[in-house]
Amino acid sequence: xxxxxxxxxxxxxxxxxxxxxxxxxxxxxxVVTFEGRVRNHNAGQAVARLEYQAYPALANKTGRAIxxxxxxxxxxxxxxxxxxxxxxxxxxxxxxxxxxxxxRDAAFNASRAILERLKHELPIWKKECYADGRVEWVGxxxxxxxxxxxxxxxxEWPGQLHAIYLSEGHDxxxxxxxxRMDHGIIQVGQVECVAGMGLRGDRYFGYQPDYKGQVTFFxxxxxxxxxxxxxxxxxxxxxxxxxxxxxxxxxxxxxxxxFRFQGVEFEGSEECRPCYWMDSAVGAGVxxxxxxxxxxxxxxxxxxxxxxxxxxxx
Amino acid sequence: xxxxxSYQILYFGLxxxxxxxxxxxxxxxxxxxxxxxxxxxxxxxxxxAAAHLRVAVNDxxxxxxxxxxxxxxxxxxxxxxxx
Numbered sequence: 128x129x130x131x132x133x134x135x136x137x138x139x140x141x142x143x144x145x146x147x148x149x150x151x152x153x154x155x156x157x158v159v160t161f162e163g164r165v166r167n168h169n170a171g172q173a174v175a176r177l178e179y180q181a182y183p184a185l186a187n188k189t190g191r192a193i194x195x196x197x198x199x200x201x202x203x204x205x206x207x208x209x210x211x212x213x214x215x216x217x218x219x220x221x222x223x224x225x226x227x228x229x230x231r232d233a234a235f236n237a238s239r240a241i242l243e244r245l246k247h248e249l250p251i252w253k254k255e256c257y258a259d260g261r262v263e264w265v266g267x268x269x270x271x272x273x274x275x276x277x278x279x280x281x282x283e284w285p286g287q288l289h290a291i292y293l294s295e296g297h298d299x300x301x302x303x304x305x306x307r308m309d310h311g312i313i314q315v316g317q318v319e320c321v322a323g324m325g326l327r328g329d330r331y332f333g334y335q336p337d338y339k340g341q342v343t344f345f346x347x348x349x350x351x352x353x354x355x356x357x358x359x360x361x362x363x364x365x366x367x368x369x370x371x372x373x374x375x376x377x378x379x380x381x382x383x384x385x386f387r388f389q390g391v392e393f394e395g396s397e398e399c400r401p402c403y404w405m406d407s408a409v410g411a412g413v414x415x416x417x418x419x420x421x422x423x424x425x426x427x428x429x430x431x432x433x434x435x436x437x438x439x440x441x
Numbered sequence: 442x443x444x445x446x447s448y449q450i451l452y453f454g455l456x457x458x459x460x461x462x463x464x465x466x467x468x469x470x471x472x473x474x475x476x477x478x479x480x481x482x483x484x485x486x487x488x489x490a491a492a493h494l495r496v497a498v499n500d501x502x503x504x505x506x507x508x509x510x511x512x513x514x515x516x517x518x519x520x521x522x523x524x
Contacts, residue, residue, distance in 0.1 A: 163524045179523075180457075182453055184500040185497050185501070185516070188500065188501075210523055222524045245523050246521075247521060247523070248521065249521055249523040250516075251522070252453055252454030252519060253523070254454075264454050264455040264458065264519075264522075265522055266520050267520055267521060267522045267523075271520070272454070272522070273455065273488065273489050273519070274490070274493040274520065275520025275521075283490050283493075284490070285489070285490060286482075287479055375482060375483060389490065
C-alpha cells in the first residue's frame with residue numbers, strides 16, 4: 128500500500144500539534160516529528176528574524192517528490208512536511224517533518240533523510256536579518272549564497288568564456304631576429320586545467336615550475352575594438368595567441384589576486400604585455416594599441432585542477 | 442540576424458536582489474537556458490556563475506541545453522537554502 132504523503136509551503140505560522148494529527152495511523156508503531164526553529168544566533172551573529180522566499184510551483188512538486196521517494200525507500204506508512212515562507216520571528220517553526228512507520232528505524236532514518244533533502248533541494252532561499260539591522264542572503268548550511276560551496280574567500284568571476292585556444296609550439300618566444308614559427312592554433316570546446324602546470328595540450332604546459340603564464344586570458348571586447356580600429360573585421364581572435372577569450376571581467380583588476388572561474392581556482396600574476404611580435408602577427412600599431420588597461424591580457428597561475436568549457440556562462 | 446524570442450524570467454533570492462526585479466519579459470535570440478543566462482550576465486551585474494545555479498523551465502528542472510519555446514518561463518535558481 129503506498130504511503131500517504133503531503134507537502135506544503137505555508138505563509139502562516141506552523142502549529143506542530145495540529146500537523147501531527149495527520150500521523151495518526153493504527154499500524155504505526157513509530158512516529159517521529161521534527162521542528163526546525165528560528166534560532167537567535169548564527170555563525171557568531173545575533174539574528175533578529177528570518178525571511179524565506181520560495182518558488183511555490185516548483186517547491187510544491189519538489190517537496191512532494193522527496194516525500195514520495197523517501198516514504199517508498201524506508202517503507203513508511205505516511206510522511207508529511209511543511210516549509211514556511213515569509214517573515215519568521217525567533218522561535219517560530221520554519222520547517223516541520225512528520226513520519227509514521229511500523230518500526231522505529233524506518234521512522235528515525237526517513238525523517239532525517241527527508242529533512243536533509245528539503246534543506247538542499249527545495250527551491251527556497253533564506254535571508255537573515257541581524258540584530259544590528261543588516262540583512263544577508265545565506266547559502267545552504269552557512270555556505271556561500273553565490274556558489275553553495277564552503278566560503279573559500281576566493282571571489283567568483285562573473286564572466287563568460289567564449290573560446291579556448293591552444294597551440295602546441297612557440298611561434299615567437301626565443302626567436303628574436305628570426306622568422307616567426309607557424310604552429311597552428313587549435314580551438315577546443317573544453318580544456319583540462321592542471322594546477323601548477325597549465326592547460327593540457329598547450330605550449331606552456333609544464334614549461335617551468337611555478338610559471339607565471341600557465342594560462343592567458345584575453346578580453347573579447349579588445350578583439351572587437353582591434354577589429355574596428357584597424358578595419359580588420361575578419362581578424363580571428365586566435366591571432367593574438369592567448370588561451371582563453373572571456374568577457375564581463377576587467378582583467379587588469381586581477382593582477383596579484385586569486386579568483387575562481389567555472390570552479391577552477393586561478394591567481395592573476397601579471398599583465399600579458401603585448402610585444403613587437405604583435406605588430407607582425409596582427410597588424411602595425413597593434414602593440415601600442417593594446418598597452419593601456421591590460422589590453423594584452425592577463426597571465427595567471429592555475430591553483431586547482433578542473434575543466435573549463437567554452438560557450439557556457441561563467 | 443535571427444528573430445528575437447520572448448521569454449519570461451523569474452528571479453529568486455540573491456539573483457532577484459542583484460537584478461532588482463522578481464520577474465520580467467525579455468526578448469533575445471538565445472534558444473537555450475545557457476545562452477539566455479549568458480545574455481543576462483552580459484547585461485547586468487548578477488555576479489552568480491551558471492556553474493552554481495540550477496535552471497527551471499515552466500516550473501520543471503531542466504538541463505542548461507534544453508531547447509526553449511517562445512513564451513517559456515525560465516527561472517535561474519541560486520544555491521537553495523531551506524530549513
